[in-house]
Amino acid sequence: MKVTTKEIRVRTRGFTDIIDLTKEVQEIVRESGLREGSVVVFVRGSTASITTIEYEPGLVKKDFAEFLERIAPYDYPYEHHKMWGDDNGSAHLRASLVGPSVVVPFVDGRLLLGTWQQIVLVDFDTRSRDRTVFVQVLGS
Amino acid sequence: MKVTTKEIRVRTRGFTDIIDLTKEVQEIVRESGLREGSVVVFVRGSTASITTIEYEPGLVKKDFAEFLERIAPYDYPYEHHKMWGDDNGSAHLRASLVGPSVVVPFVDGRLLLGTWQQIVLVDFDTRSRDRTVFVQVLGS
Amino acid sequence: MKVTTKEIRVRTRGFTDIIDLTKEVQEIVRESGLREGSVVVFVRGSTASITTIEYEPGLVKKDFAEFLERIAPYDYPYEHHKMWGDDNGSAHLRASLVGPSVVVPFVDGRLLLGTWQQIVLVDFDTRSRDRTVFVQVLGS
Numbered sequence: 001m002k003v004t005t006k007e008i009r010v011r012t013r014g015f016t017d018i019i020d021l022t023k024e025v026q027e028i029v030r031e032s033g034l035r036e037g038s039v040v041v042f043v044r045g046s047t048a049s050i051t052t053i054e055y056e057p058g059l060v061k062k063d064f065a066e067f068l069e070r071i072a073p074y075d076y077p078y079e080h081h082k083m084w085g086d087d088n089g090s091a092h093l094r095a096s097l098v099g100p101s102v103v104v105p106f107v108d109g110r111l112l113l114g115t116w117q118q119i120v121l122v123d124f125d126t127r128s129r130d131r132t133v134f135v136q137v138l139g140s
Numbered sequence: 141m142k143v144t145t146k147e148i149r150v151r152t153r154g155f156t157d158i159i160d161l162t163k164e165v166q167e168i169v170r171e172s173g174l175r176e177g178s179v180v181v182f183v184r185g186s187t188a189s190i191t192t193i194e195y196e197p198g199l200v201k202k203d204f205a206e207f208l209e210r211i212a213p214y215d216y217p218y219e220h221h222k223m224w225g226d227d228n229g230s231a232h233l234r235a236s237l238v239g240p241s242v243v244v245p246f247v248d249g250r251l252l253l254g255t256w257q258q259i260v261l262v263d264f265d266t267r268s269r270d271r272t273v274f275v276q277v278l279g280s
Numbered sequence: 281m282k283v284t285t286k287e288i289r290v291r292t293r294g295f296t297d298i299i300d301l302t303k304e305v306q307e308i309v310r311e312s313g314l315r316e317g318s319v320v321v322f323v324r325g326s327t328a329s330i331t332t333i334e335y336e337p338g339l340v341k342k343d344f345a346e347f348l349e350r351i352a353p354y355d356y357p358y359e360h361h362k363m364w365g366d367d368n369g370s371a372h373l374r375a376s377l378v379g380p381s382v383v384v385p386f387v388d389g390r391l392l393l394g395t396w397q398q399i400v401l402v403d404f405d406t407r408s409r410d411r412t413v414f415v416q417v418l419g420s
Binding site for chain 2: 281282283285320322324325326351352358359360361362363364369372373375376377379380381383414416418
Binding site: 001002003005040042044045046071072078079080081082083084089092093095096097099100101103134136138 | 281316317318331332333334336337338339341342343344347350351377378379382383384385387392393394396397398418419420
């Protein structure tokens, strides 16, 4: 078994901006030359997450953001705001809830995703950010 | 280190149907012959999740489903419904929230789970589905 | 590639007690002697989770706990309470939602975390607990 680690850099708009990384992750697996293993996709930072979703406009432009706004609203008297003069308490809560990483297995060099299942970066922060996503391939 | 990948196929009833996969996953680890490592349990598709839970009827037949119904209700004017004529917007949101995979370490060929902690597939879709869960063992 | 597995034992106070494990996890990676790979951090039990968060008092002493109390309240007629005479139904739901593990890649022996991103144990149980967290390093 071997391991290789790459970075994806992406500029986001924040506010639950959802970016499809599937093609880049699949290409990194292909370039690794490994046939069977798992890829760890991990975002650095505490106001963004990695998950999978069907990448269609209804969900990614509206439903997922509105859902998280209902359960962890932007406009709320978070202690994080009072202590630091920030406005992104909701982003921290959402990121810790959804989580910073996803692990996806591959066989014959192909990710074992469903047709309607994409790997995405979700940026919950309340401004545009330059994000670094680490893509680590472990396998043989 | 070595890697092996197997599939579990299971028919679900949807609507937050929770299926205990612990025994099958433990058996796949045992059959791999590996002693120390981690198992990646990953469900293909964007309306189901993998997590751990105490597999007792109160939680798996009622509490977890009702909890998700409160935070991501079935009956809601999701954009996903308007665009695609579907009724499973809630299933997509819940699946992206809980996540498609869990990674569980093992030592001496045994999963390091608690006694009351089972690995489960949760199918959030709004109909019966035939699901494929990939179980990949990485270790030595 | 090689694998090593260690344990962290920690006494918690329950009720969404959040414990920073970053230093211990980084030290276990360093002691492994491995340069590039991923660490699996997994908590045994069904009423606690592992995630990442900015470890500052506003979020960890107040906001995250209050957020989870709003979406999965302690005081609720859970079936789990009726069947088992327990009071920790909320803890089970929160733990299954946030998840039992996180996977963090490292390069040059250093975890690829952000400056304000810590690996934490979150104990949702409704009493003090002695917790075992497994830290497994896979890499080369």
